[in-house]
Amino acid sequence: MEQLHDTFAIEIAEYEEWQHRSRKNNFFELVYILDGNGFHSVNYVDYPYEENGIFLLPTAKCHQYIIKKPTKFLFVRFTGSYFVSSTNHVDYSCWFSRLNFIMGNHNHLSGELIGDPDDRKQLKRLLDIILYEYNRKDICSSFIIQNTLVSVLAVICRNIQQREWNERTFNDEKFVDLLNFISFNILAPEKLSVKFLANKFHLSETYFSEYFRRNASERFQDYVLKSKLRIAQSRAKFTDSPIQEIALELGFTDSSHLNRMMKSRFGKGMREIRKEMQK
Structure with a gap:
């Protein structure tokens, strides 16, 4: 079942065999492995995944999962078509810029999205909050998910940013x-x-x-x-x-x-x- 919002969609799905997903007007999906194992494949390069793995799945068909053990996925789909002023105190212009930063600076290779172990733990905590609110589905859940996703994007950006700057040395x-x-x-x-x-x-x-x-x-x-x-x-x-x-x-x-x-x-x-x- 999918929970929809103007700026994101969340879905939990279990597959024995991977199915290509039809997703319009979006940047990418953040994929959180709830259970199962197999391989994350990009352009025929395979990387093992297991429970608690976190991956990036752009819309292109070059990404897929080779499922060995039936796998339950949490998908968080970010969209880019509805970034308008809001009364929910979420800065969507900032959100939109971070989506673009991730798209432009992530290497889109197979494997875990976050390399830094501390950032991976932090991102897992945030995704667990999203999972909890997804299952709870009360009047405040959507608002809490929205604001948690702002932090999710910030952690992803920080990790990509650190990887990029570590390859260059600046004295200033x-x-x-x-x-x-x-x-x-x-x-x-x-x-x-x-x-x-x-x-x-x-x-x-x-x-x-x-x-x-x-x-x-x-x-x-x-x-x-x-x-x-x-x-x-x-x-x-x-x-x-x-x-x-x-x-x-x-x-x-x-x-x-x-x-x-x-x-x-x-x-x-x-x-x-x-x-x-x-x-």
Whole structure:
């Protein structure tokens, strides 16, 4: 049985044999293994799973589970079509940015979503709260699930973020904070202007571009564009969102503008990238 909400859907299902899932207008599903074992398979690379495993399942058909022992799954499906102002005190603009960050920075390989053991324990606690409220189904359950999912996304982002920065060394802690801020506000152009960022991080506007280039070894504008294109590439591969919708959400004029930028960086347009994943 599935519990639906504008911004998420939760389902518990038990399979003896994996079934491809029809899921529209969503980014990905978070998969929590309640019981059973087998293999999580991505592009024919298999990774063992067991009880309490936590995985990411994008919409693309390249992901599946090879079930050895009948398995009970908890699916948490995040959607991207209903991020509007709410009276429920959940910041959906923040939620939406984190979904995009995960899509653009997660490697989408087979295996556990969270590498850090402490983060894995924390995520399990949060998913147990969601499971409890799913089964309880009282008047407050949906609200509690909503707010718990905000924390779920934050833990996932932190883990991906730490993995990404551990591969790079920065001497300036302020610069790391600046990169993090850009990553989590990539859909908010008013927060990505030189004037706004210079003021927020106590830098001179005239010095900002030089400061960024010196620390990142690339221009600020190029870094922002690269970040957006990485998200666009991932959404072309792993979601069925319309290309025009992706383009507008990421701040491009239209799908043609996005395609030109994608071809200049990756040598392929959005439709070509999407078709490769559908073969």
